[in-house]
Amino acid sequence: MQTSAPWWAPEIHTRRRPALLARQRIAGAIRRLFEDADFLEVETAILQVSPGNETHLHAFRTELVRLDMAREPLYLHTSPEFACKKLLAAGEPRLFTFARVFRNRERSALHHPEFTMLEWYRAGESYERLMDDCALVLHSAADAVETDVLVHRGRSADPRLAPERLSVSAAFACHAGIDLEAVLPADGDNGAARDAFATIAMAGGLRVAPDDGWSDIFSRVISERVEPKLGLGRATILYDYPISEAALARPKPTDPRFAERFELYACGVELANAFGELTDPEEQRARFDHDMAEKQRIYGERYPIDEDFLAALAVMPAASGAALGLDRLVMLATGTDRIEDVLWTPLP
Structure with missing residues (x-):
């Protein structure tokens, strides 16, 4: 039973409308940014045979009913990533999309079950180039709404300053007092590494x-000790994640314990996730199998693997790609606290 006025009540819409108009201007500015850099805007299908195979992402399931009444499961995608990479395999060198994506079990001030993901990909270019793209996206969003500051719950960042670049290992040392490299899993030693990590985390006051x-301990350190310290004053690019925390990223050639993955933060809020993309289908299958086994262990379910995606990886060129939450960026650019305030038609 709804206890407050709905979003469509005229007085509520009037309050929300300035942020919604800002959303339109920000999306338009980003679209022009990529079009001017010779990117092609694409539209990807929402229904997929697999919604993605990350352990902690949850999808909405439906069914395809054929004329012979045979039924096949389909899912609303949690990301347009698989489809975009198939387009890279098809020969598109630079592409971007504003995709409506769907994630179940997610509802908070920063999460909504349906939201908009900006994804873009560069064939033949490094993931460091995407760091430069992220800085330009922040700058364009600020220009679109004529603001000099991104704000969220008392934290602020200047969108025109070059983002700080901070490795995950350095962030753990600086913000959590943990030597991450000392507890990295090694082949055949995952249990010992987990126990050592748990001991250090609990000594620092974290619940384990x-x-x-x-990976659960790693995520807790990130969310409770590291994230709140990122993107203060200026954006932060957190890079070089342990290879176990980068399901679709390629290993760093100089240190395969880490992956070519970074995340963009502003005001303590995660805005984007980027990879130097893995193109080895057998390694990708092994990672999917591992993550689905974990999903089965934790949640009692698993999602199918998209065999067509793995086939496309075999011919996909070396590439880098990023995904950015448009709604969160609009929140920070307009100083709103809840994601519903920047969605045109949020769920009640």
Whole structure:
């Protein structure tokens, strides 16, 4: 039972409308930014045979009913990534999309079950080039709404300053007092690494459950100790994640313990996630199988693997790609606290 006025009530819409108009201007500015850089805007299908195979992402399921009444499961995608990479395999060198994506079990001030993801890909270019793109996106968004500051819950960042670049290992040392490299899993040593990590995390005041794996502890350190310190004053690019925390990213050639992955933060809020893309289909299959086994262990379910995607990886060129939450960027550019305030028609 709804206890407050709905979003469509005229007085509520009047309050929300300035942020919604800002959203339109920001999206338009970003579109021009990519078009001027010779990117092609594409539209990807929302229904997919697999919604993605990351352990902690949850999808909405539906069914395709054929004329013979045979039924096949389909999913609303959690990201347009698989489709975009198939277009890279088809020969598109630079592409971007504003995709409506869907994630179940996610509802908070920063999460909504349906939201808009900006994704873009560069064939034959490094993931460091995407760091430069992220800075330009922030600058364009600020120009579109004529603001000099991004704001969220008392934290602020200057969108025109070059983002700080901080490795994950340095962030753990600086903000959590943890030597991450000392507890990285090694082949055949995952249990010992997990236990050592748990001991250090608990000594630092973090809660660790008996069934938490290494990745669970890593995520808790990131969310409770590191994220709140990122993107203050200016944006932060957090780069070089442990290879276990980068499901679709390629290993760093100079240190395969880490992956070519970075995340963009502003005001303590994660805005974007980027990869130097993995193009080895057998390695990708092994990672999917591992993550789906974890999903089965934790949640009692798993999603199918998109065999067509793995086939496309075999011919996809070396590339880098990024995904940015448009709604969160609009929130920070307009100083709003809840994601519903920048969605035209949010769920009640």
